[in-house]
Amino acid sequence: xxxxxxxxxxxxxxxxxxxxxxxxxxxxxxxxxxxxxxxxxxxxxxxxxxxxxxxxxxxxxxxxxxxxxxxxxxxxxxxxxxxxxxxxxxxxxxxxxxxxxxxxxxxxxxxxxxxxxxxxxxxxxxxxxxxxxxxxxxxxxxxxxxxxxxxxxxxxxxxxxxxxxxxxxxxxxxxxxxxxxxxxxxxxxxxxxxxxxxxxxxxxxxxxxxxxxxxxxxxxxxxxxxxxxxxxxxxxxxxxxxxxxxxxxxxxxxxxxxxxxxxxxxxxxxxxxxxxxxxxxxxxxxxxxxxxxxxxxxxxxxxxx
Amino acid sequence: xxxxxxxxxxxxxxxxxxxxxxxxxxxxxxxxxxxxxxxxxxxxxxxxxxxxxxxxxxxxxxxxxxxxxxxxxxxxxxxxxxxxxxxxxxxxxxxxxxxxxxxxxxxxxxxxxxxxxxxxxxxxxxxxxxxxxxxxxxxxxxxxxxxxxxxxxxxxxxxxxxxxxxxxxxxxxxxxxxxxxxxxxxxxxxxxxxxxxxxxxxxxxxxxxxxxxxxxxxxxxxxxxxxxxxxxxxxxxxxxxxxxxxxxxxxxxxxxxxxxxxxxxxxxxxxxxxxxxxxxxxxxxxxxxxxxxxxxxxxxxxxxxxxxxxxxxxxxxxxxxxxxxxxxxxxxxxxxxxxxxxxxxxxxxxxxxxxxxxxxxxxxxxxxxxxxxxxxxxxxxxxxxxxxxxxxxxxxxxxxxxxxxxxxxxxxxxxxxxxxxxxxxxxxxxxxxxxxxxxxxxxxxxxxxxxxxxxxxxxxxxxxxxxxxxxxxxxxxxxxxxxxxxxxxxxxxxxxxxxxxxxxxxxxxxxxxxxxxxxxxxx
Numbered sequence: 056x057x058x059x060x061x062x063x064x065x066x067x068x069x070x071x072x073x074x075x076x077x078x079x080x081x082x083x084x085x086x087x088x089x090x091x092x093x094x095x096x097x098x099x100x101x102x103x104x105x106x107x108x109x110x111x112x113x114x115x116x117x118x119x120x121x122x123x124x125x126x127x128x129x130x131x132x133x134x135x136x137x138x139x140x141x142x143x144x145x146x147x148x149x150x151x152x153x154x155x156x157x158x159x160x161x162x163x164x165x166x167x168x169x170x171x172x173x174x175x176x177x178x179x180x181x182x183x184x185x186x187x188x189x190x191x192x193x194x195x196x197x198x199x200x201x202x203x204x205x206x207x208x209x210x211x212x213x214x215x216x217x218x219x220x221x222x223x224x225x226x227x228x229x230x231x232x233x234x235x236x237x238x239x240x241x242x243x244x245x246x247x248x249x250x251x252x253x254x255x256x257x258x259x260x261x262x263x264x265x266x267x268x269x270x271x272x273x274x275x276x277x278x279x280x281x282x283x284x285x286x287x288x289x290x291x292x293x294x295x296x297x298x299x300x301x302x303x304x305x306x307x308x309x310x311x312x313x314x315x316x317x318x319x320x321x322x323x324x325x326x327x328x329x330x331x332x333x334x335x336x337x338x339x340x341x342x343x344x345x346x347x348x349x350x351x352x353x354x355x356x357x358x359x360x
Numbered sequence: 361x362x363x364x365x366x367x368x369x370x371x372x373x374x375x376x377x378x379x380x381x382x383x384x385x386x387x388x389x390x391x392x393x394x395x396x397x398x399x400x401x402x403x404x405x406x407x408x409x410x411x412x413x414x415x416x417x418x419x420x421x422x423x424x425x426x427x428x429x430x431x432x433x434x435x436x437x438x439x440x441x442x443x444x445x446x447x448x449x450x451x452x453x454x455x456x457x458x459x460x461x462x463x464x465x466x467x468x469x470x471x472x473x474x475x476x477x478x479x480x481x482x483x484x485x486x487x488x489x490x491x492x493x494x495x496x497x498x499x500x501x502x503x504x505x506x507x508x509x510x511x512x513x514x515x516x517x518x519x520x521x522x523x524x525x526x527x528x529x530x531x532x533x534x535x536x537x538x539x540x541x542x543x544x545x546x547x548x549x550x551x552x553x554x555x556x557x558x559x560x561x562x563x564x565x566x567x568x569x570x571x572x573x574x575x576x577x578x579x580x581x582x583x584x585x586x587x588x589x590x591x592x593x594x595x596x597x598x599x600x601x602x603x604x605x606x607x608x609x610x611x612x613x614x615x616x617x618x619x620x621x622x623x624x625x626x627x628x629x630x631x632x633x634x635x636x637x638x639x640x641x642x643x644x645x646x647x648x649x650x651x652x653x654x655x656x657x658x659x660x661x662x663x664x665x666x667x668x669x670x671x672x673x674x675x676x677x678x679x680x681x682x683x684x685x686x687x688x689x690x691x692x693x694x695x696x697x698x699x700x701x702x703x704x705x706x707x708x709x710x711x712x713x714x715x716x717x718x719x720x721x722x723x724x725x726x727x728x729x730x731x732x733x734x735x736x737x738x739x740x741x742x743x744x745x746x747x748x749x750x751x752x753x754x755x756x757x758x759x760x761x762x763x764x765x766x767x768x769x770x771x772x773x774x775x776x777x778x779x780x781x782x783x784x785x786x787x788x789x790x791x792x793x794x795x796x797x798x799x800x801x802x803x804x805x806x807x808x809x810x811x812x813x814x815x816x817x818x819x820x821x822x823x824x825x826x827x828x829x830x831x832x833x834x835x836x837x838x839x840x841x842x843x844x845x846x847x848x849x850x851x852x853x854x855x856x857x858x859x860x861x862x863x864x865x866x867x868x869x870x871x872x873x874x875x876x877x878x879x880x881x882x883x
Contacts (some may be wrong), residue, residue, distance in 0.1 A: 124743075124747075125747070126678060126743065126744060126747045128674045128677055128678055128744075131677065131678065131681070145623070145678075145740065146678050146740060146743060146744070147678070219759075219760065301733040301734065301760050305757075305758060305759060305760060306731075306739055306742065306743055306758050306760065307743045307746065307758065317736065317739075319603055320602060320603060320621055320623035320624060320736070321623060322603065323624075323627050324626070324627060
């Protein structure tokens with residue numbers, strides 16, 4: 056217990072009153088988190104799956120044997136084999152190439168959404184948790200309104216209003232995921248600002264901005280990080296759902312969701328059309344979830360046994 | 361920790377139920393042959409895609425195939441078209457055309473009753489036609505009746521229609537369900553409420569309509585075809601998921617699947633537990649329309665280049681290999697009396713390229729194709745066209761839109777191209793007038809060509825079918841060369857039913873399900 060110093064939502068107990076942003080300390084903490092993560096078996100599985108998905112997203116288009124949109128009229132619904140490793144779809148396009156390109160879309164959308172929603176949400180949460188009072192009240196009621204809508208419904212509404220394309224899809228998902236980040240960030244901020252070291256920083260006369268970004272922000276990051284991993288998984292899932300409904304990428308471009316949608320009628324004739332993107336979604340989402348769970352276990356002392 | 365066992369229990373329970381259901385469905389496999397004596401009774405469970413009847417089930421206002429389907433069960437027409445398109449008596453027992461082709465006299469069947477028990481007379485038939493012609497009705501069929509000068513009921517069983525000029529498609533127009541005879545007294549009493557509670561003379565009467573959920577029809581015991589209908593009623597449900605609909609008929613959750621998904625044709629055809637009806641004989645066709653009001657598509661050479669660059673056989677194979685026939689030239693399939701069977705725009709990329717440079721567009725241009733989301737086969741065609749126009753330097757963007765957006769953009773003229781389809785019409789005149797005639801209701805590209813208009817008028821004024829066929833071939837030739845659209849392929853709907861359903865006759869002429877009156881179920 057002794058070496059696992061609590062880091063999230065509580066003061067560094069051994070050195071009361073000292074700011075938590077000392078450089079070497081942070082690196083050491085990062086290493087420790089990584090070490091603990093690697094000790095967690097589900098964490099390893101998650102990390103491997105996420106690694107694979109990231110690899111596919113980064114290098115997939117280079118590895119793809121064919122142009123993902125190239126139609127081979129003679130190869131309609133061709134079974135997996137030497138010519139098409141994972142078969143061909145209803146237009147005779149290579150499923151493997153499309154799945155690899157789809158990985159890029161899914162991951163890029165997921166990462167972009169989480170980065171943007173995270174940046175906006177954390178800023179909102181940080182400010183309202185720190186300022187409290189009216190700012191907090193207004194900001195949080197706005198977040199409540201956004202939160203009140205079911206995720207998918209809100210995303211669909213936004214896409215329906217803005218029109219269907221990739222950029223609008225990302226905008227929609229960002230909007231959907233802001234409240235989750237804002238709430239997590241606010242809750243952590245509320246507890247962090249009560250810490251003696253923040254009190255000390257105030258007493259020293261540091262400006263608000265410096266307190267916020269140097270002392271509060273780093274200390275609320277662990278739960279935000281967990282939220283980010285979980286949100287990534289869901290963002291990928293929601294992107295797939297919207298593409299499945301025809302509200303995401305436009306044909307002929309491939310995304311896992313749209314591949315599922317167009318492959319669905321051929322389930323009996325050519326099961327690989329759905330199995331490939333379906334497995335890809337499942338494993339990626341599972342990976343991010345496992346990683347998120349493991350991260351939470353490692354980062355949150357209260358959950359540790 | 362107790363979550364897992366509970367979930368397991370649920371799964372086990374579901375598996376048990378599934379096993380029981382499979383066991384039950386296997387028991388009734390033997391069914392008598394179709395020539396067996398019809399058995400009475402039973403309710404046919406029929407599944408359609410969506411309840412599109414925004415305005416209800418008023419025949420005079422029908423534009424949509426689901427509404428056509430339901431209306432053809434509730435209403436009758438003066439004439440009926442058999443599956444080959446031949447006309448036979450319906451509510452009119454016989455008819456007579458004056459030698460100048462201007463006066464049509466119909467003798468109506470006696471003793472036909474509306475669902476409310478009142479008698480159907482020539483007054484109702486006259487009222488039906490007057491109502492379509494009345495601008496206040498806002499009937500989409502008004503212009504196909506434009507040649508009608510007057511309709512008069514000279515006695516309770518005689519209807520006389522006088523035309524202002526010869527109009528040979530009239531009988532076909534009267535056989536279309538949109539000319540279903542409505543009861544004058546009821547329509548006048550109910551006004552706009554009629555479409556939600558339609559009353560006709562048809563084999564089935566409406567019992568209940570729960571929008572988007574269910575339509576309950578009961579047999580009309582006073583139907584004028586003796587002994588029919590055999591069924592006690594029809595329960596119509598809706599399901600937009602094509603896989604689910606196909607699974608429903610295969611698992612006997614429903615008896616009759618309306619307009620089954622084309623992707624599943626080969627699977628359903630191979631399934632011995634169900635029967636497939638239809639799949640050929642319709643005049644429905646898919647097309648790519650270019651916006652000829654907009655550069656560069658206003659240049660006929662550009663259009664010809666695009667038409668020539670399309671490999672229609674390949675489009676068909678990629679888009680919808682089953683239940684289709686390649687079109688190149690006319691919009692009527694081979695075998696139709698007015699079909700143009702010689703290809704007009706033969707696939708030739710080199711020629712397409714030279715046409716494009718003649719038009720000064722050798723460098724190519726961007727082209728956005730609108731396709732209806734959910735209409736997978738149109739989307740696939742869009743993608744095939746995208747690849748086929750690449751060699752010309754035309755960069756195609758395929759955009760899926762919903763039907764409201766599509767209608768809006770077609771009306772506003774804010775589009776480059778659209779890939780979609782038209783369902784068949786009993787008479788070619790209707791399609792030509794509406795879609796290619798100047799000012800036609802579905803002439804989205806505002807195509808206007810004196811020669812085409814003139815030929816359409818000639819076709820209407822000619823009664824001899826051979827002469828009409830010749831005229832229509834000339835129109836189609838002209839359209840294929842200079843028109844606003846490329847006809848890609850003719851496609852056919854098909855229905856799927858369980859082995860318990862007998863006597864169904866698929867009618868490819870228009871959307872018409874009246875033959876359900878002669879359908880019976882194994883009891």
